[in-house]
Amino acid sequence: MKDIFQELNEAQRKAVEHTDGPSMVIAGAGSGKTRVLTFKVAHLLNQGVDPFNILALTFTNKAAREMKERIIELVGSSDARNVWMGTFHSIFARILRIEGHRMGYGSNFTIYDTEDSKRLVSNIIKELNLDKKMYVPGYILGRISNAKINLLGPEAYNQNAELMQIDKMAGKPRTGEIYSLYNRRLKSSDAMDFDDLLFNTFLLLDRFPDALLKYQRKFRYILVDEYQDTNHVQYMIIRMLAADNENICVVGDDAQSIYGFRGANIQNILSFRRDYPDSRTFKLEQNYRSTKTIVGAANLIIANNKEQIFKEIWTQNDEGAKISLFRTPTDTEEGNMVAGSIFEHMMNHQLPYSAFAILYRTNAQSRSFEEALRRRNIVYRIYGGLSFYKRKEVKDLLAYFRLVINSKDEEALQRVINYPARGIGKTTMEKAVVAAAAVGVSMWEVISDPRRFGLDVNSGTATKLQEFATMIRSFNAMLNTRNAYDLARHIAVSSGLLKDLYEDKTPEGVARYENIEELLNAIKDFSEQPFADQESGEVQEGMKTLAGFLADVALLTDADDKDKEDRNHVSLMTIHAAKGLEFPYVYVVGLEENLFPSMQSLHSRADLEEERRLFYVAVTRAMQHLTLSFAENRYRWGVLTPSDPSRFLDEVPANYLDQPHRAGFMAPGAGASASSVTPSPPPGKNLKKVSNLAGSDEGYDANEEEILPGMEVEHQRFGKGKVLVVEGYGGNRKATVFFPAVGQKQLLLKFARLKIIK
DNA sequence: ACCGTATTCAGCGCG
DNA sequence: TGAATACGGT
DSSP: OOOGGGGSOHHHHHHHHOOSSOEEEEEOTTSOHHHHHHHHHHHHHHTTOOGGGEEEEESSHHHHHHHHHHHHHHHOHHHHTTSEEEEHHHHHHHHHHHHGGGGTOOTTOEEEOHHHHHHHHHHHHHHTTOOTTTSOHHHHHHHHHHHHHTTOOHHHHHHOHHHHHHHHHTTOTTHHHHHHHHHHHHHHTTEEEHHHHHHHHHHHHHHOHHHHHHHHHHOSEEEESSGGGOOHHHHHHHHHHHTTTOOEEEEEOGGGOOOGGGTOOTHHHHTHHHHOTTOEEEEEOEESSSOHHHHHHHHHHHTTOSSOOOOOOEEOSOOOOOBEEEEEEEHHHHHHHHHHHHHHHHHHHTOOGGGEEEEESSGGGHHHHHHHHHHTTOOEEEOSSSOGGGSHHHHHHHHHHHHHHOTTOHHHHHHHTTSSOOSOOHHHHHHHHHHHHHHTOOHHHHHHSTTTTTOOOOHHHHHHHHHHHHHHHHHHHTTTTSOHHHHHHHHHHHTSHHHHHHTOOSHHHHHHHHHHHHHHHHHHHHHHOSOOOOSSHHHHHHTTSHHHHHHHHTTOOOOTTSTTSOOOSEEEEEHHHHTTOOEEEEEEOOOBTBBTTBGGGGGOHHHHHHHHHHHHHHHTTEEEEEEEEEEEEEEETTEEEEOOBOGGGGGSOGGGBSOTTOTTSSSOOHHHHHHHHSSSOOHHHHHHHHHHHHTTTTTOOTTSOOOOTTOEEEETTTEEEEEEEEEOOGGGOEEEEEETTTEEEEEEHHHHOOEEOO
């Protein structure tokens, strides 16, 4: 056992030492929040608290995993493994698999992801013959989700005059009806959506006093990470579980609450002290991450928000470099400027790619940076694309597994019944839906015995249906006799799915085939895991089955286990995705009105404050050097649109910036205003003009002697070399040079500062 | 049943 | 612009 207190500062130590009774830790950016949480769990374990009595709720799976690893390091593995640590969803799914029978769910209930839910809503809208222009599935699902977050079931929703009024005014009076049908269909499919995992947990604790008591006794110590991002149902569950002994510790930073748009309630953290009058509050105000410059600028930015818990973030770190500000004529040039700057810093300071991150407001902004980085052969990775488990082919195979495990799972059935094609088309399925509804049984029952339910199909189709049902049943029979991997592969082959993908020789088809192989490998890893960290020995065997894998996989997002080797890359991601991360060099890009802050946020003060917190989060990701950038014109939906610098830039005082007298910044450039007068100028012409005015090619001195192929040159890092090719113009002019020491390199003349030898 | 073309839409996204 | 989906023709 280590003396864990040595590694903590005083504020951190006090927070960790306080174990009994409610407490709140307000942790400024970079102040060691995770450290406090992990050390607190370690401290509890060292004091002899049974790990089974500790509940630690995190925001992401990744956070839970990393924290668990750290705690294992601190106290020794066997104990820490048994702490109930995970996301709200994964912890409560686990509880509902045990307790769900009380509410009519099987222990193998399916978890519908957003795509499944949307399809179901979409089907219901179609079945009700509603105008799909008016009833957009995503919007309706948002209303339903919001209702569930606020503990309103379908009955309560339909009795709520205010909600009815809103839906009526919005021209969607039947939203409540859709909600009722949606929930009924989930139930008959033995399925829960993501919100149900929380709502049903609440209902369980609310309706079954013995269940409440059981879990209150079990979770004697409760810790909640990122408390500022919890929503109402999460808040209620925590309150109920903690009501008995109030050994609850919440950790968060109101200044970093950035998920209000999906129901997170910042009031939860702001009113914690009112909820628990006996609570202690600890503030972590020393920042270990960033320079004084960055911390100072961040403090000034967030000071513009009204509602917050007072704190003063400070640091002992160096003053550091000033903040850079890039202004470019277009988003394309913004990409070039940022990529060029990354290249320059890499060269000057011998830095790895991984020292850099580009953070943007929306995913659509990534393109100009991708292209510019690729042109310079800079390795990068984009985070937040389509995750592995959301790919079509992966979901298809998973749908087979789902159906085998839970035959009531209607979304899964619809997905695979005719994939690969087996002649069961739309018409047949529509008939089956009608028959199932008429008799009041599940689709699966109709399909597996079409005659009995009077399905009006010809004998050929009836045979096909029965063959399909027989196949699924044969898989089901193997559930307990084969391990997860063997059965998964058997299903992939026997269903014809693998063959179908194998026959597609297009590059995309090959990739899909490989994804299936990857999925099967993941299952193999899973089935070979020696022990699962379950509550008691009895579950361990079960965890190696396909059902066990499926239960896990539904709550996974990114397959981030294999990126251990290729970690050296520039990171491109949205600011939301960057929460909790840090990088030596950070570029926050696209700082323009209507983009950041976004257009939708300008109507309400609360939304604008959330945007500002988002900006605060972005700025505080930087450790050593921060660059802010904006473009005067940006391609939006295919049209070059003029844009104004973000109001947030005005909140960074000039003395924090390294180009304080950069001409024309305070009054947005002549080029930009010229183009904003003319709504759609001839793009090429206008562009050139703006480019000249803004002089984005500074740093490239045209008077220097021109570098030509055949010349011998010297580079400060690569040494002497011979110029092979020179191409491009202006700031994009680059040379291919062969260096005996390191081989062939492409260099941007703008940054490489090559010395001509002869 | 399937494929190519037309149309539409465009915010961040945990589980 | 570009991706995702709807539609209409074969």
